[in-house]
Amino acid sequence: MTVVSRFRPGRRLCLAGLAGFAIIAAALFAVDRADRAYPPPLDAARELSTEVVDRDGLLLRAFTTPEGLWRLPVRLEDVDPHYINMLIAYEDRRFRSHFGIDPIAMARAFLQLVANGGRIVSGGSTITMQVARLIEPRAERTVPAKIRQMARALQIERRLSKDEILSLYLTLAPYGGNLEGVRAASLAWFGREPSKLTLSESALLVALPQSPEARRPDRNPAAAEIARNRVLERMQLAGLIPESEIARASRLPVNGGRRPMPDLAAHSAEQARASRPEQQKLALTLMRGVQSRLEVLASETASRLPPKASLAMVLADGETGEILASVGSTGYHDAGRSGAIDMTQAVRSPGSTLKPFIYGLAFEDAIADPETLIDDAPADFAGYRPRNFDRGYMGEVSLREALQMSLNVPAVRLLEAVGPQRLLSRLKRGGVSLDLPPGGAPGLAIGLGGAGISLRDLVQLYTAFANEGRAQALRDEMDSLALPRLSHPVLDDRARWRVGEILSGVAPPQGAPRIPIAYKTGTSYGYRDAWAVGFDGRHVLGVWVGRPDASPVPAISGIGTAAPLLFDGFARAGLKAVAFSPKPEGLVVRTRGQLPFALRKFGPRGEPGLARSASSQAPTIVYPPEGARVMLSERSSGGLSPLVIKLQGGAGPYRLIANGTPVERPSRRKTINWTPDGAGASTLTVMDGEGRAASVNVFIDADG
Incomplete structure (x- = not known):
């Protein structure tokens, strides 16, 4: 009994400790349960x-x-x-x-x-x-x-x-x-x-x-x-x-003014936010410095424009398709000029800005050369009588001069030869479909602005001049996947280079900075739209000026209004100029005296020019057909076996031009053997003795 009583105080102390621990544990458990049941409202x-940021994460615009x-x-x-x-x-x-x-x-x-x-x-x-x-x-x-x-x-x-x-x-x-x-x-x-x-x-x-x-x-x-x-x-x-x-x-004094929040690229920011309203941070491909400088230029220009007139600019990296700056108006909050409307995406008449593609098709088909002469004189195309911007005519000019001076009649003559539908088809290769008037097939007027296109789409087409003839789809959101170049060329590389070389020789507007760019202007019917699109070896800048409600603005023109903005825009953007690509391998640049007889003067049937046989039909390539994939065997001695090209119509002698280069002596036979250099895409053109031509695009496969 004595031994048991000796340990009772220790037992009581132990029990008290256990009870205290239990109370503490219960309290901690209760606190933990309460903490879990009533968490702080952090979310x-x-x-x-x-927030909308640029390609480097710099803030462009924010929303409350x-x-x-x-x-x-x-x-x-x-x-x-x-x-x-x-x-x-x-x-x-x-x-x-x-x-x-x-x-x-x-x-x-x-x-x-x-x-x-x-x-x-x-x-x-x-x-x-x-x-x-x-x-x-x-x-x-x-x-x-x-x-x-x-x-x-x-x-x-x-x-x-x-x-x-x-x-x-x-x-x-x-x-x-x-x-x-x-x-x-x-x-x-x-x-x-x-x-x-x-x-x-x-x-x-x-x-x-x-x-x-x-x-x-x-x-x-x-x-x-x-x-x-x-x-x-x-x-x-x-x-x-x-x-x-x-x-x-x-x-130091305390600055008492409150500054406005960054408000750059308002139209692009609004569009990005509307497309992904659940996303808190939106990244665009724009460059904040370039965007800011072009917006300042647009704001400064507003005071020099007629009342209610606005402007738009799109600057793109032609190689990647990334939009580096997009200015939709003179100012988003400029209500007097409908500044909230994004005119980079408004569909308007492009004036003469599609002419380079018409000339490119003519060069591609080998029916004309930059030094070929063409008549700029009154002409009637089944009731359609185009006139030049100044209502005068230059007479006989080279195609180089006709494009640089943006003469209308020569452009329509070439479009008649290559075909309006073919022009539309090539523009679709660039990811762009023109907005045509309702009803009826496309006519020759589309070459002078008789269709609709947006500034953004026009810039996309012009990226072909920085991409060996292939247009690059434009994008302005960083998290969208990089878009590949469109699979089919708008123009072949040689035709693309010829057009760019001609446009690089157009003199800049008076007083404009001397910048090494090629450019084309346009003015739509009724002075509703003034355009200028320019490019160097990589960048493409497009400018539009007009009224958002499409009312006439008699004081505007492509060369007088839009072109100075184009040059100022390139200068202010601050981008390093990129040299034009070198002349494609194998392309022969000839003087007028070196041209074949059939290329010295362009003259469609029924009009003054080269002698034509009214009774004969234009030549047609019946084999291989357009878009064909032809398998040719490899010869033991090396190289590929010949491709037999079959013709119908036309008048001999016939000359074969492969990828812009004559490869056969003229022949009066309607079958021509051509041995390609290797596998790949090729453009084959046959020109008859009267200067008429037919072309097909084929792909040569080697059966090894």
């Missing part, structure tokens, strides 16, 4: 402004939240570290070490509460507690409210890292008006991102959230300056910043 606090707040996302690494250090030193010195509540600060706040008769003087709030207040806004400043903040702070610290908590504060803290977060505040008050704040600016941003409305720089600059200097004094006392720097920063 509700993450409603952010939609549904509540009308500017609340931009921010990362700690994108904020000036000196500001971060000042914020922590001023608001919560032990932020990195406490668990959401700072006992020392709370004790100080309690003593001040008692000493001041229950009035809160210093809340002792940590940054975590301020985040708790920001995610659950409450107007009252009472002890129960403070206790709720403390509980929430413990919950927040349990869920988030210190950097995540600090980032949340930098996103939600109020800075006056509808500004929330340091990024929105820095853009609104200083006009730049918060990555490189000055000492004065950092101090002001530290001071603002304590009393954002009373210290707004635009309404109360004196109060803002006092609050800023108080922060600077605290930093001096803490020894964080030298006294000389504090004195210099304290003397």
Whole structure:
């Protein structure tokens, strides 16, 4: 019995310890259950402004939240570290070490509460507690409210890292008006991102959230300056910043104006947001610097345009199809000029801007050469009587001169020869379908603007001149897959080079910068649209000027209005000029005296020009047919076996031209043997003795 009684006190102590542990465990379990049942509303606090950025992540435009707040996302690494250090030193010195509540600060706040008769003087709030207040806004400043903040702070610290908590504060803290977060505040008050704040600016941003409305720089600059200097004094006392720097920063005035948020590429940003409304960050292919400079050019030009006239510009990388700048009007908010309408995508008459493709087809078919002569004289095409822009005629000119001077009659003569339907087919290869008048087949008028196209589509077609004849589909969103070049060429490489070489010789407008580009202008019927499209070895810039309501603007023209903008746009864009591609291998450039007789003068049947036989039909290639894939065997001696080309119609002698180069002596036989250099795509043209031609595109396969 004595032994048993000796151990009773120990048993009681053990039981008491177990009971205490159970109580603590039960309390912790209850706290954990309560924490899980009533978590802090972190997700509700993450409603952010939609932002549209450029290819490098630079902000182009932002949109307010549904509540009308500017609340931009921010990362700690994108904020000036000196500001971060000042914020922590001023608001919560032990932020990195406490668990959401700072006992020392709370004790100080309690003593001040008692000493001041229950009035809160210093809340002792940590940054975590301020985040708790920001995610659950409450107007009252009472002890129960403070206790709720403390509980929430413990919950927040349990869920988030210190950097995540600090980032949340930098996103939600109020800075006056509808500004929330340091990024929105820095853009609104200083006009730049918060990555490189000055000492004065950092101090002001530290001071603002304590009393954002009373210290707004635009309404109360004196109060803002006092609050800023108080922060600077605290930093001096803490020894964080030298006294000389504090004195210099304290003397700077507080800028009282609020700057507008970035508002670049408004049309592109609106379209991207409408297409993906659920996405918070949208990345475009645009370059912010280039976009900004072209928008400034558009705004400056507005004062020189007739009333209600607007403009549009599209600058693209012809190699990748990425749009580098897109300006839809003189200004998105320019209501007098219908600025909200994106004229880069409006369908309008292209004037003469499609002529280069007509000439390219003529060169491709080998029915003409840049030095071939052609008549610019009154002509009647089954009732269609085109006239030149100045209503005069030049008489006999070379095709080079006709294209450079944008003469209408020669272009229609060539279009009649190559065929309007064939032109449309080639434009479709570039991913573009013209908007034709309702009813009826396409006529010769499409060569002079008798159809509709958007500026964006026109620029897409012109990328063929930077891509060996293949157009590149345009895109302006970074997260869309890179689009491959369209599979079939708009023009073969040799024809493409000939057209570009001719257009590079067009003189720039008077007073325009001397820039090595090729370009073409156009003016639609009735002076409704003025166009200019230019390119170097890689970049394509298109310009449109007119009224969005399609009313006539008699003062505008392609050469007088759009072309100067084109050259200014290239100059201001600041892109490094890219040289034109070299002459394609095997292409022979000839003078007029070196041309075959049939190419010296272009003259369709029934009109003055080369002698024509009215009784004979134009030649036709009956084999191989258009688009055929022909298998040729490889010979033991090397190379491929010949391809037999069969003809109908025409008048001998016949000349075969493969890929723009004559390869056979003229023959009067209607079968021609041609031995290709190798497998691949080829364009075969046969010209008869009267200068008429037929062409087919084939693909040669080697049967090895």
